[in-house]
Amino acid sequence: MNRRLRIGEASRVLGVSVSTLRRWEREGKLKPYRVGKERRYSYEQLMELLGEKRADAVAIYARVSSRDQKKDLERQLEYLRKCVEGKHQKVYEVKDIASGIKEGRKGLLKLIELARLRKIRAIYITYPDRLTRFGFDYFVEFFKALGVEIIAVNGKEFKEPEKELVEDLIAILTSFAGKLYGMRANKIKKMVKELRDEG
Known part of the structure; x- marks a missing residue:
């Protein structure tokens, strides 16, 4: 309609x-x-x-899971800047400090808005797991329907740091624990602390 x-x-x-x-x-x-x-x-x-x-514009997107990985975030952005340098009229820089499984990331929502308004032709990322931990191919199809190509410049092999993978696994467990058992926030925090201490 x-x-x-x-x-x-x-x-x-x-x-x-x-x-x-x-x-x-x-x-x-x-x-x-x-x-x-x-x-x-x-x-x-x-x-x-x-x-x-629509101009010849693209977005570069970088993501890390926690604030102590800011150096890695800047390394991703710098690498992507070099990949697109001089190739497009405009480059939007978008970043997130959040788990790859987190819904409602500000940066990801910004990418969707740019695509929806047809302001970009492509999104450059270093590896697929920078955009999302799960369902990468669904995101590819979603953005393709909006006329936007996702380009993983280093290929499709996932390269997450071990610490970040642990953080994402803890986020999954925390989410499921809260939904399945209706645990209170302080109990969830205690469980997460124990998991981190064991790791």
Whole structure:
């Protein structure tokens, strides 16, 4: 079903001002529907316009699990910067300090937003596990549907540090323990501490 957006919503989708939208209407570039005195814009038409306007832009994405890995985060970014240097008109730098299994990562959501608004053509990562710990192929298909290619510059072999893998496993156990047993936060923290101490 084709969504019809108000002028304010349409301006946010396109990343232009309301006055620009009105000018484009006068120029015949956009043809909104009228509902009484209000304009309504076809979402599909906006996406077509974005597709025509989309610059040669890409995103580079780096991720580590914890703050004490910030040096590794910067190494990833520096490596990716060199990989795309001079090849594209614009490069968005996106990063996360979070587990690869965590939902709602700010950086990942930013990538989805950039792809949804057709602002990028590709996402560069060092290895697949930087983007997600599980379901990498699903992410590839998801972004492909938005016209965005995911490029793992070092291939598909997973290269997670041992410590980070332990952190992700603890995150999985913590999540399942809380859901399955309804454990209180202090009990979960105690369990996690014991797991780390044993590791």
